Amino acid sequence: MTTTSATPQHTAAELFAQALRHEHRPNPYPHYEQLLREPIARMDDGNWLATGHREISLLLRDPRISADRLPPPQQRPIRKSLLVEDPPKHDQLRQLVSRQFVPRVMGMRDHIDKLVTDLLDAHISEQPGHLDVVADLAYPLPVTVICELLGVPREDESLFGSLARRLTRGLDPIDTQTEDEIRELQETRAELQQYLEGLIARHDAAPGGDLLSGLMHSQHPEGPMDPIDLRVTLGLLLIAGHETTVNLIANGTLALLRHPDALARLRTDPDLATPLVEEVLRYDPPVQMSGRSTLADIDIAGTTIPKGSRIRLLLAAGNRDPQRFADPDRFVPDRADNAHLGFGGGIHYCIGATLARAEAQIALTALARRLASPGLVADPPPYRENAILRGPESLPVSFTRLSPDNGGA
Numbered sequence: 307m308t309t310t311s312a313t314p315q316h317t318a319a320e321l322f323a324q325a326l327r328h329e330h331r332p333n334p335y336p337h338y339e340q341l342l343r344e345p346i347a348r349m350d351d352g353n354w355l356a357t358g359h360r361e362i363s364l365l366l367r368d369p370r371i372s373a374d375r376l377p378p379p380q381q382r383p384i385r386k387s388l389l390v391e392d393p394p395k396h397d398q399l400r401q402l403v404s405r406q407f408v409p410r411v412m413g414m415r416d417h418i419d420k421l422v423t424d425l426l427d428a429h430i431s432e433q434p435g436h437l438d439v440v441a442d443l444a445y446p447l448p449v450t451v452i453c454e455l456l457g458v459p460r461e462d463e464s465l466f467g468s469l470a471r472r473l474t475r476g477l478d479p480i481d482t483q484t485e486d487e488i489r490e491l492q493e494t495r496a497e498l499q500q501y502l503e504g505l506i507a508r509h510d511a512a513p514g515g516d517l518l519s520g521l522m523h524s525q526h527p528e529g530p531m532d533p534i535d536l537r538v539t540l541g542l543l544l545i546a547g548h549e550t551t552v553n554l555i556a557n558g559t560l561a562l563l564r565h566p567d568a569l570a571r572l573r574t575d576p577d578l579a580t581p582l583v584e585e586v587l588r589y590d591p592p593v594q595m596s597g598r599s600t601l602a603d604i605d606i607a608g609t610t611i612p613k614g615s616r617i618r619l620l621l622a623a624g625n626r627d628p629q630r631f632a633d634p635d636r637f638v639p640d641r642a643d644n645a646h647l648g649f650g651g652g653i654h655y656c657i658g659a660t661l662a663r664a665e666a667q668i669a670l671t672a673l674a675r676r677l678a679s680p681g682l683v684a685d686p687p688p689y690r691e692n693a694i695l696r697g698p699e700s701l702p703v704s705f706t707r708l709s710p711d712n713g714g715a
């Protein structure tokens with residue numbers, strides 16, 4: 307089977323390049339639909355692209371696949387984070403983080419609820435009014451939560467936020483970045499490392515109940531995390547905790563405003579928030595793609611990906627695979643059987659999934675209940691440059707009334 311052309315007109319590489327163009331950021335899905343005709347495709351540059359749900363799921367769980375898809379040696383960081391590490395090192399790091407992360411996240415719902423209430427209350431005097439759902443809610447909520455969890459002082463939140471925003475661009479395919487951007491990224495990475503060193507020193511002197519103190523002073527058999535791993539892990543949690551949940555809340559708001567029936571149902575039935583957020587993670591996922599490399603020849607979908615190849619896993623395409631999902635382009639807020647790839651799968655499945663779900667469920671329910679006659683000011687809204695962590699730059703929403711509490715419509 308030939309694997310180079312997705313359609314008679316366009317190769318997979320051409321379609322993928324098109325999908326990555328900023329003008330297609332509001333809706334890359336028609337390109338993904340075409341790419342799905344060839345679930346595993348070889349690109350012109352020798353890299354591979356996986357779009358099928360079945361194929362991505364298999365690759366995510368195959369021990370012959372490495373999570374290391376880092377750039378060439380000169381751009382590699384000093385130490386790999388758990389996101390791009392393989393077992394056994396991956397599993398050790400992940401266990402250390404989970405042990406500190408999971409118990410702190412349990413029981414955070416009330417606090418998140420309070421943060422959402424306060425953020426919305428700031429606009430209560432504006433009737434009729436106007437919110438930028440990104441700047442006023444979707445961005446500050448996860449920033450505050452991740453900073454509190456990690457032990458970043460409140461006064462450093464905006465510095466931390468700006469570092470995270472600048473760093474996420476570095477996750478995009480390297481050939482879409484300019485030399486200036488790559489140089490700026492290196493400077494930002496150095497700035498972050500310096501900040502983290504200072505933060506670690508402060509926590510060493512005065513440990514608190516936060517995750518950073520927990521990682522530094524862990525009494526568990528795996529011992530405290532070594533200082534370099536600690537900095538790298540904090541950097542990963544910072545980006546993962548900032549830039550993904552923002553897009554989940556913004557993409558969810560957008561879906562609700564484009565589907566008024568779903569919005570009306572959520573207003574009266576808060577239980578809908580659980581399946582609805584899963585549907586947002588399928589329909590318009592904040593993390594559009596991930597990457598892997600092969601440690602052996604892999605036979606899949608009638609072709610062989612040779613050892614030493616790099617593979618892009620287009621999670622957002624797998625989420626629209628008609629072989630897996632009925633009516634994949636429809637937003638179905640209570641979709642049953644929703645095994646989406648929004649949080650990945652296998653051993654690298656997102657550690658922050660519970661936290662992100664809680665933040666999005668609470669934020670979307672509050673918006674649905676408290677805003678009367680909400681409407682999109684611009685459709686589509688402007689999108690950020692980022693292709694991998696994809697989401698609106700801003701999301702202006704008008705409303706006639708913002709009800710004072712979370713209890714009434």
Ligand code: HEM
Pocket residue numbers: 388389390400452542543546547548550551554591592593596597647648649650651653654655656657658659661662
């Ligand atoms: C809507 C929000 C989020 C989405 C869509 C998301 C998505 C993902 C995805 C797709 C992966 C797998 C990447 C891969 O296999 O290559 C992942 C891994 C990860 N996520 Fe998230 N994430 C979100 C929020 C968070 C939050 C809030 C945190 C922590 C504060 C977090 C921490 C991590 C970490 C540490 C990993 C690496 C796990 C490993 O390699 O074992 N994520 N996330």
